Amino acid sequence: xxxxxxxxxxxxxxxxxxxxxxxxxxxxxxxxxxxxxxxxxxxxxxxxxxxxxxxxxxxxxxxxxxxxxxxxxxxxxxxxxxxxxxxxxxxxxxxxxxxxxxxxxxxxxxxxxxx
Amino acid sequence: xxxxxxxxxxxxxxxxxxxxxxxxxxxxxxxxxxxxxxxxxxxxxxxxxxxxxxxxxxxxxxxxxxxxxxxxxxxxxxxxxxxxxxxxxxxxxxxxxxxxxxxxxxxxxxx
Numbered sequence: 083x084x085x086x087x088x089x090x091x092x093x094x095x096x097x098x099x100x101x102x103x104x105x106x107x108x109x110x111x112x113x114x115x116x117x118x119x120x121x122x123x124x125x126x127x128x129x130x131x132x133x134x135x136x137x138x139x140x141x142x143x144x145x146x147x148x149x150x151x152x153x154x155x156x157x158x159x160x161x162x163x164x165x166x167x168x169x170x171x172x173x174x175x176x177x178x179x180x181x182x183x184x185x186x187x188x189x190x191x192x193x194x195x196x197x
Numbered sequence: 198x199x200x201x202x203x204x205x206x207x208x209x210x211x212x213x214x215x216x217x218x219x220x221x222x223x224x225x226x227x228x229x230x231x232x233x234x235x236x237x238x239x240x241x242x243x244x245x246x247x248x249x250x251x252x253x254x255x256x257x258x259x260x261x262x263x264x265x266x267x268x269x270x271x272x273x274x275x276x277x278x279x280x281x282x283x284x285x286x287x288x289x290x291x292x293x294x295x296x297x298x299x300x301x302x303x304x305x306x307x308x
Contacts, residue, residue: 088239114294125285125298126240175239179294185230186296190239 084110086178088189095166096197103161103192105176111156112178116186117149120173132159156180166196203286203299211307216273218302220286223267229288230296231260231271240285243271278308 085108095101105115114133118126130146132138132153140146150162159178163170173193177186202221210216220229228247232240244260246253246269253260259272273280283303287296 116296123303125301126287128295128297131295173237177240177296185242185245186294187242188232188240191237193237 084108084178084180084183084187086112086176086187086189088174088176088192090192091190092193092195094195094197097167098165100162100164101166101194103163103174103176103194105159105161105178105189107157107178107180107187110178110180110182112159112180113156114179115153115159116177116179117151117159117161118175118177120175120191122173126175129161163194166194168196170194171196203284203302205302206300207303207305209305209307210276212276212278214276214306216276216280216304216306217270218284218304219268219270220299221266221268222286222288222297222299224290226264226288227290229262229269229286231258231269232285232287234283234285234301236282243284273304276304276306278306280304281306 087106089104117129120126128141129144130138130140132151134153134156138151153159173191175191177188179186230245231243234240244255246260246262257274262269283301285301286299
Protein backbone atom coordinates (compact mmCIF):
# COMPACT_ATOMS: atom_id res chain seq x y z
CA UNK A 83 0.00 0.00 0.00
CA UNK A 84 0.89 3.67 -0.16
CA UNK A 85 2.74 5.55 2.57
CA UNK A 86 1.66 8.77 4.20
CA UNK A 87 3.90 10.59 6.65
CA UNK A 88 3.24 13.34 9.15
CA UNK A 89 5.62 15.76 10.75
CA UNK A 90 6.09 16.36 13.56
CA UNK A 91 4.93 13.23 15.36
CA UNK A 92 4.41 15.25 18.51
CA UNK A 93 4.62 18.90 19.47
CA UNK A 94 4.25 20.89 22.66
CA UNK A 95 3.56 24.59 22.40
CA UNK A 96 2.52 27.52 24.53
CA UNK A 97 -0.99 28.88 24.45
CA UNK A 98 -1.37 31.58 21.82
CA UNK A 99 1.25 30.28 19.44
CA UNK A 100 0.67 28.69 16.04
CA UNK A 101 1.64 25.18 15.06
CA UNK A 102 2.05 23.74 11.58
CA UNK A 103 1.60 20.05 10.86
CA UNK A 104 2.69 18.54 7.55
CA UNK A 105 1.14 15.60 5.76
CA UNK A 106 2.99 14.01 2.87
CA UNK A 107 2.15 11.23 0.46
CA UNK A 108 5.51 9.59 -0.13
CA UNK A 109 4.97 7.40 -3.14
CA UNK A 110 1.81 8.56 -4.83
CA UNK A 111 0.08 11.74 -5.87
CA UNK A 112 -2.69 12.67 -3.49
CA UNK A 113 -5.48 14.52 -5.21
CA UNK A 114 -7.40 14.73 -1.95
CA UNK A 115 -6.20 14.92 1.63
CA UNK A 116 -8.31 14.75 4.75
CA UNK A 117 -7.62 16.08 8.23
CA UNK A 118 -9.08 14.42 11.31
CA UNK A 119 -8.96 15.18 15.01
CA UNK A 120 -9.14 12.53 17.69
CA UNK A 121 -9.57 13.23 21.39
CA UNK A 122 -8.47 10.59 23.92
CA UNK A 123 -10.53 7.41 23.81
CA UNK A 124 -12.75 8.86 21.13
CA UNK A 125 -13.18 8.28 17.44
CA UNK A 126 -11.83 10.29 14.53
CA UNK A 127 -13.77 13.37 13.54
CA UNK A 128 -13.28 14.76 10.06
CA UNK A 129 -12.21 18.40 10.18
CA UNK A 130 -11.76 19.24 6.53
CA UNK A 131 -11.18 17.93 3.04
CA UNK A 132 -8.58 19.53 0.82
CA UNK A 133 -8.06 19.13 -2.88
CA UNK A 134 -4.81 20.13 -4.49
CA UNK A 135 -4.88 23.69 -5.70
CA UNK A 136 -8.23 24.64 -4.22
CA UNK A 137 -9.61 25.81 -0.91
CA UNK A 138 -10.36 23.26 1.76
CA UNK A 139 -13.91 22.28 2.61
CA UNK A 140 -14.49 22.41 6.34
CA UNK A 141 -16.93 20.31 8.31
CA UNK A 142 -19.65 22.00 10.30
CA UNK A 143 -18.35 23.46 13.53
CA UNK A 144 -14.70 23.62 12.44
CA UNK A 145 -13.33 27.17 12.35
CA UNK A 146 -11.55 27.70 9.06
CA UNK A 147 -9.70 30.76 10.36
CA UNK A 148 -8.32 28.78 13.25
CA UNK A 149 -7.37 25.65 11.34
CA UNK A 150 -5.66 26.80 8.17
CA UNK A 151 -5.22 24.12 5.54
CA UNK A 152 -2.99 24.41 2.52
CA UNK A 153 -2.72 21.75 -0.17
CA UNK A 154 -0.18 23.35 -2.44
CA UNK A 155 1.10 20.25 -4.17
CA UNK A 156 -0.01 16.71 -4.95
CA UNK A 157 2.20 15.35 -2.18
CA UNK A 158 1.88 17.87 0.62
CA UNK A 159 -0.87 19.32 2.75
CA UNK A 160 -0.37 21.40 5.86
CA UNK A 161 -2.62 22.12 8.81
CA UNK A 162 -1.81 25.21 10.87
CA UNK A 163 -3.46 25.55 14.24
CA UNK A 164 -3.45 29.28 14.87
CA UNK A 165 -3.48 30.86 18.33
CA UNK A 166 -3.58 27.44 19.90
CA UNK A 167 -5.31 26.93 23.25
CA UNK A 168 -5.27 23.97 25.64
CA UNK A 169 -8.60 22.75 24.28
CA UNK A 170 -6.91 22.29 20.89
CA UNK A 171 -4.70 19.60 22.41
CA UNK A 172 -5.52 16.48 20.47
CA UNK A 173 -4.26 13.84 18.08
CA UNK A 174 -4.37 15.13 14.51
CA UNK A 175 -4.38 12.56 11.72
CA UNK A 176 -4.27 13.11 8.00
CA UNK A 177 -5.16 10.76 5.20
CA UNK A 178 -4.53 10.91 1.50
CA UNK A 179 -6.34 9.57 -1.52
CA UNK A 180 -5.14 9.43 -5.08
CA UNK A 181 -6.33 8.32 -8.47
CA UNK A 182 -4.00 5.34 -8.29
CA UNK A 183 -5.76 3.89 -5.24
CA UNK A 184 -9.38 3.49 -4.27
CA UNK A 185 -8.89 4.05 -0.56
CA UNK A 186 -7.55 6.56 1.92
CA UNK A 187 -4.14 5.99 3.46
CA UNK A 188 -3.60 7.37 6.92
CA UNK A 189 -0.60 9.11 8.38
CA UNK A 190 0.77 8.10 11.79
CA UNK A 191 -0.74 11.15 13.50
CA UNK A 192 0.60 14.19 15.35
CA UNK A 193 0.09 14.60 19.07
CA UNK A 194 -0.41 18.30 19.89
CA UNK A 195 -0.21 19.46 23.48
CA UNK A 196 -0.92 23.12 24.21
CA UNK A 197 0.23 24.33 27.59
CA UNK B 198 -24.23 12.53 15.97
CA UNK B 199 -23.05 11.71 12.49
CA UNK B 200 -21.05 8.83 13.81
CA UNK B 201 -22.33 5.33 13.66
CA UNK B 202 -22.63 3.24 16.73
CA UNK B 203 -20.21 0.49 17.62
CA UNK B 204 -20.69 -2.09 20.27
CA UNK B 205 -19.33 -3.11 22.53
CA UNK B 206 -17.29 -0.04 23.43
CA UNK B 207 -14.76 -2.32 25.08
CA UNK B 208 -14.03 -6.02 24.92
CA UNK B 209 -11.67 -8.12 27.01
CA UNK B 210 -10.94 -11.69 25.96
CA UNK B 211 -8.35 -14.41 26.43
CA UNK B 212 -5.85 -15.25 23.74
CA UNK B 213 -7.30 -17.85 21.40
CA UNK B 214 -10.87 -16.68 21.80
CA UNK B 215 -12.87 -14.99 19.09
CA UNK B 216 -13.73 -11.30 19.24
CA UNK B 217 -16.86 -9.90 17.63
CA UNK B 218 -17.75 -6.25 17.31
CA UNK B 219 -20.67 -4.59 15.59
CA UNK B 220 -21.22 -1.36 13.74
CA UNK B 221 -24.55 0.25 12.95
CA UNK B 222 -25.29 3.26 10.80
CA UNK B 223 -28.25 5.32 9.73
CA UNK B 224 -27.75 6.45 6.15
CA UNK B 225 -27.22 4.53 2.93
CA UNK B 226 -23.63 3.63 2.18
CA UNK B 227 -21.34 3.10 -0.75
CA UNK B 228 -18.95 0.92 1.19
CA UNK B 229 -17.90 0.21 4.75
CA UNK B 230 -14.37 -0.25 5.99
CA UNK B 231 -12.77 -1.53 9.15
CA UNK B 232 -9.60 -0.08 10.62
CA UNK B 233 -7.32 -0.95 13.52
CA UNK B 234 -5.54 1.63 15.64
CA UNK B 235 -2.90 0.79 18.16
CA UNK B 236 -2.67 3.19 21.07
CA UNK B 237 -1.39 6.59 19.96
CA UNK B 238 -0.76 5.46 16.41
CA UNK B 239 -2.29 5.90 13.00
CA UNK B 240 -4.91 3.72 11.39
CA UNK B 241 -4.30 0.47 9.62
CA UNK B 242 -6.82 -0.52 6.96
CA UNK B 243 -8.21 -4.02 7.49
CA UNK B 244 -11.07 -4.73 5.12
CA UNK B 245 -13.38 -2.89 2.74
CA UNK B 246 -16.79 -4.32 2.02
CA UNK B 247 -19.00 -2.86 -0.67
CA UNK B 248 -22.71 -2.27 -0.30
CA UNK B 249 -23.51 -5.16 -2.65
CA UNK B 250 -21.36 -7.61 -0.71
CA UNK B 251 -22.47 -9.59 2.31
CA UNK B 252 -19.29 -11.16 3.64
CA UNK B 253 -15.54 -10.87 3.20
CA UNK B 254 -12.60 -12.68 4.70
CA UNK B 255 -8.99 -11.71 5.19
CA UNK B 256 -6.85 -14.11 7.18
CA UNK B 257 -8.36 -14.34 10.66
CA UNK B 258 -10.77 -11.51 9.95
CA UNK B 259 -14.34 -11.93 8.79
CA UNK B 260 -16.60 -9.00 8.01
CA UNK B 261 -20.32 -9.16 7.32
CA UNK B 262 -22.63 -6.47 6.04
CA UNK B 263 -26.42 -6.40 6.32
CA UNK B 264 -27.68 -3.35 4.48
CA UNK B 265 -31.29 -4.09 5.40
CA UNK B 266 -30.36 -3.76 9.07
CA UNK B 267 -27.73 -1.10 8.36
CA UNK B 268 -25.14 -3.00 10.33
CA UNK B 269 -21.78 -4.67 9.93
CA UNK B 270 -19.74 -6.97 12.11
CA UNK B 271 -16.05 -7.72 12.42
CA UNK B 272 -14.97 -11.10 13.75
CA UNK B 273 -11.40 -11.81 14.78
CA UNK B 274 -10.84 -15.54 15.15
CA UNK B 275 -8.21 -17.14 17.36
CA UNK B 276 -7.20 -13.79 18.81
CA UNK B 277 -3.62 -12.98 19.78
CA UNK B 278 -2.19 -10.50 22.25
CA UNK B 279 -1.00 -8.47 19.26
CA UNK B 280 -4.63 -7.93 18.26
CA UNK B 281 -5.02 -5.62 21.26
CA UNK B 282 -6.08 -2.32 19.70
CA UNK B 283 -9.07 -0.13 18.94
CA UNK B 284 -11.16 -1.11 15.96
CA UNK B 285 -13.22 1.37 13.98
CA UNK B 286 -15.74 1.00 11.24
CA UNK B 287 -15.98 3.81 8.73
CA UNK B 288 -18.44 4.26 5.95
CA UNK B 289 -18.67 6.30 2.80
CA UNK B 290 -21.97 7.50 1.53
CA UNK B 291 -23.13 6.90 -2.00
CA UNK B 292 -21.14 8.95 -4.52
CA UNK B 293 -18.82 10.32 -1.86
CA UNK B 294 -15.37 9.72 -0.48
CA UNK B 295 -15.67 11.15 3.00
CA UNK B 296 -15.30 8.61 5.76
CA UNK B 297 -17.59 8.72 8.76
CA UNK B 298 -16.19 6.76 11.66
CA UNK B 299 -17.99 4.79 14.30
CA UNK B 300 -17.20 5.25 17.95
CA UNK B 301 -14.78 2.33 18.02
CA UNK B 302 -14.34 -0.82 20.07
CA UNK B 303 -11.34 -1.17 22.37
CA UNK B 304 -10.20 -4.77 22.37
CA UNK B 305 -7.88 -6.20 24.99
CA UNK B 306 -6.52 -9.69 24.35
CA UNK B 307 -5.01 -11.13 27.48
CA UNK B 308 -2.16 -13.62 27.05
